Amino acid sequence: MTTWDADEIGFFGDFGGRFMPEALVAALDELTDAWREAMADPGFVAEFDAIQREYAGTPSRLYEATRLSEQVGVRVLLKREDLNHTGAHKIRNVLGQALLTRRMGKTRVIAETGAGQHGVASATAAAYFGLDCTVYMGSVDTRRQALNVARMQLLGAKVVPVDSGSATLKDAINEALRDWVASVDHTAYLFGTAAGPHPFPSMVRDFTRGIGDEARQQCLDQYGVLPDAVAACVGGGSNAIGLFTAFLDDDVAIYGFEPGGEGVDTPRHAATIHVGASGVLHGARTYILQDADGQTIESHSISAGLDYPGVGPQHAHLAATGRATYEPVTDAEAMDAMALLARTEGIIPAIESAHAVAGALRLADKLKADKGPDATILVNLSGRGDKDMGTAIEWFGLGDAEEDR
Amino acid sequence: MSVSRAFQKARGEGRAALVGYLPAGFPDVAGGIDALTAMVDAGCDVIEVGLPYSDPVMDGPTIQAAAQQALDGGVRTTDVLRTVEAVAATSTPTVIMTYWNPVERYGVERFAADLAGAGGAGLITPDLTPDSGAEWVAAADAHDLDKIFLVAPSSTDARLAMTVAQCRGFVYATAVMGVTGARATTSDLAGPLVSRTRAAIADQGLDLPVGVGLGVSDGAQAAEVASYADGVIVGSAFVRTLLDAPSRAEGLKALSALTEDLAAGVRRGQ
Numbered sequence: 167m168t169t170w171d172a173d174e175i176g177f178f179g180d181f182g183g184r185f186m187p188e189a190l191v192a193a194l195d196e197l198t199d200a201w202r203e204a205m206a207d208p209g210f211v212a213e214f215d216a217i218q219r220e221y222a223g224t225p226s227r228l229y230e231a232t233r234l235s236e237q238v239g240v241r242v243l244l245k246r247e248d249l250n251h252t253g254a255h256k257i258r259n260v261l262g263q264a265l266l267t268r269r270m271g272k273t274r275v276i277a278e279t280g281a282g283q284h285g286v287a288s289a290t291a292a293a294y295f296g297l298d299c300t301v302y303m304g305s306v307d308t309r310r311q312a313l314n315v316a317r318m319q320l321l322g323a324k325v326v327p328v329d330s331g332s333a334t335l336k337d338a339i340n341e342a343l344r345d346w347v348a349s350v351d352h353t354a355y356l357f358g359t360a361a362g363p364h365p366f367p368s369m370v371r372d373f374t375r376g377i378g379d380e381a382r383q384q385c386l387d388q389y390g391v392l393p394d395a396v397a398a399c400v401g402g403g404s405n406a407i408g409l410f411t412a413f414l415d416d417d418v419a420i421y422g423f424e425p426g427g428e429g430v431d432t433p434r435h436a437a438t439i440h441v442g443a444s445g446v447l448h449g450a451r452t453y454i455l456q457d458a459d460g461q462t463i464e465s466h467s468i469s470a471g472l473d474y475p476g477v478g479p480q481h482a483h484l485a486a487t488g489r490a491t492y493e494p495v496t497d498a499e500a501m502d503a504m505a506l507l508a509r510t511e512g513i514i515p516a517i518e519s520a521h522a523v524a525g526a527l528r529l530a531d532k533l534k535a536d537k538g539p540d541a542t543i544l545v546n547l548s549g550r551g552d553k554d555m556g557t558a559i560e561w562f563g564l565g566d567a568e569e570d571r
Numbered sequence: 572m573s574v575s576r577a578f579q580k581a582r583g584e585g586r587a588a589l590v591g592y593l594p595a596g597f598p599d600v601a602g603g604i605d606a607l608t609a610m611v612d613a614g615c616d617v618i619e620v621g622l623p624y625s626d627p628v629m630d631g632p633t634i635q636a637a638a639q640q641a642l643d644g645g646v647r648t649t650d651v652l653r654t655v656e657a658v659a660a661t662s663t664p665t666v667i668m669t670y671w672n673p674v675e676r677y678g679v680e681r682f683a684a685d686l687a688g689a690g691g692a693g694l695i696t697p698d699l700t701p702d703s704g705a706e707w708v709a710a711a712d713a714h715d716l717d718k719i720f721l722v723a724p725s726s727t728d729a730r731l732a733m734t735v736a737q738c739r740g741f742v743y744a745t746a747v748m749g750v751t752g753a754r755a756t757t758s759d760l761a762g763p764l765v766s767r768t769r770a771a772i773a774d775q776g777l778d779l780p781v782g783v784g785l786g787v788s789d790g791a792q793a794a795e796v797a798s799y800a801d802g803v804i805v806g807s808a809f810v811r812t813l814l815d816a817p818s819r820a821e822g823l824k825a826l827s828a829l830t831e832d833l834a835a836g837v838r839r840g841q
Contacts, residue, residue, distance in 0.1 A: 187721065188700050188722060189724075191726070192725040330632075344629075344749075348748055447672065448626070451675075456672070460648075461673070
């Protein structure tokens with residue numbers, strides 16, 4: 167419990183709430199009650215911890231990136247969520263939600279996915295718990311991320327391509343909601359990020375906050391101090407809120423790095439907090455990319471996992487209050503950081519996470535000037551980059567694949 | 572001008588009211604006004620003008636396609652208000668059905684003022700429930716507009732009571748658990764929902780008609796729903812008729828024929 171929690175009806179200050187069809191409200195109320203009871207039940211919490219430890223491989227390591235640190239002049243710590251089962255922080259969220267689904271006696275789960283990471287995580291959790299699983303994915307994304315479609319199918323999930331609207335993540339969410347309206351009596355919606363209607367922003371935060379709880383303790387244990395700053399990428403914002411929550415009441419600077427795409431002065435970005443305005447999308451009031459009439463504007467990011475025109479409402483609140491700072495990172499900066507981390511540390515990060523690394527590098531100059539070489543910045547390395555090699559091949563001109571064709 | 576007048580008239584004639592929906596700007600703004608006017612002429616008692624929105628989570632493929640066509644054609648919120656003004660000029664009560672963000676973006680108070688200025692009767696809000704809609708409730712009350720909220724088969728008795736207490740005009744009962752779209756058979760969830768809704772209305776000493784929507788596509792289904800509801804709401808079937816027509820003229824003709832069939836249906840369903 168932090169002083170930054172939502173109120174009874176899910177508002178973080180002016181943001182959040184529940185703007186949903188009446189048909190789903192009873193289910194959201196039921197979910198809210200079940201989640202609150204589960205979090206207060208030591209048996210549930212212990213089982214969630216045990217599954218994460220034994221199956222997902224947490225706690226993830228807090229790793230001092232020594233060569234990178236030497237290069238930038240401050241101590242850079244990486245929270246290695248890329249080493250979790252399925253390769254990202256998302257496994258924490260889906261295991262929590264799927265465990266809750268089983269507790270509620272539901273037998274089917276649905277999920278939306280953009281890059282496919284949440285879809286793969288959901289399919290994994292469904293297989294683990296023996297649940298029927300359907301994943302909605304924009305047809306543009308099914309083509310961009312064919313490997314992840316295959317992974318989901320191998321895990322036993324049904325993948326439904328979505329052609330409506332822009333045929334990307336936001337439309338996959340719309341289609342999942344349409345399924346849920348018709349199936350809510352036996353189906354749970356495993357929402358992929360800390361956005362959407364109450365209780366999802368708070369519930370997903372609860373299931374991902376292990377990232378920050380672990381990292382805070384690891385930092386104290388390993389270095390005897392808290393970091394000066396923590397940093398994460400922010401699309402919908404589940405990895406970021408998972409990291410930030412433990413530090414909200416500390417004297418620690420908090421930075422979220424948004425997808426700046428081809429630049430926030432161009433139309434091709436997904437920097438919702440930096441550029442967007444308050445509005446309602448997918449059940450919550452938050453910052454969204456919208457035109458003068460409130461129609462959602464298509465977002466762009468080189469990272470499919472950050473390519474979303476909204477953001478979790480708690481981030482909107484942290485931005486509005488000034489508790490956290492959100493800055494855009496361009497596609498080019500992220501790709502540079504991806505290459506830098508690969509070459510200095512032997513770690514290929516997801517392009518999502520590379521946004522956090524790029525932002526941290528920018529921040530390092532300021533921290534070094536303010537606090538000297540003992541300054542510490544803790545970066546959430548939320549996922550690994552295997553899934554992004556197609557993009558990397560194209561961006562950096564790697565491999566022979568193109569010349570041989 | 573509240574829609575209650577149209578429901579009273581229908582009740583006086585011993586029948587249910589026919590509520591017809593089309594999104595504004597479909598196939599274009601002028602064509603949409605022509606289509607809605609044809610529906611009025613052929614027997615719709617109340618018109619719902621849809622505000623096309625980029626993320627319509629309660630709509631099935633038919634209405635999604637029409638709304639997308641309207642958006643691709645560049646329809647603006649002001650065009651929707653213009654459509655309302657044109658239809659309301661026929662003296663048929665006209666409401667807007669809209670997802671919430673376009674209203675919030677336009678400004679809730681300003682939207683209410685401009686809707687009232689256009690002669691509109693009120694709003695149907697598929698993703699705004701009264702417990703999240705205090706700002707709209709206040710603006711609607713200030714501008715004498717109808718607040719038409721939805722109830723669903725999954726609504727608890729407590730939520731039914733809370734919702735009908737905030738409704739004005741009519742209560743919109745969603746007959747199925749699902750999105751909009753014509754269905755071969757009417758829902759067996761609708762009758763019980765209407766009964767529960769009426770009980771909630773009576774408990775509070777209110778007098779509100781209950782309209783049933785989602786799925787009705789012909790006169791026979793309209794008659795069936797009219798046997799237990801005060802209003803029969805039809806949307807996708809009208810949209811489908813226009814989408815399938817080979818030309819605009821034939822589309823209007825088919826739209827009039829469907830309206831007449833439905834209007835006859837609401838008169839049979841006793």
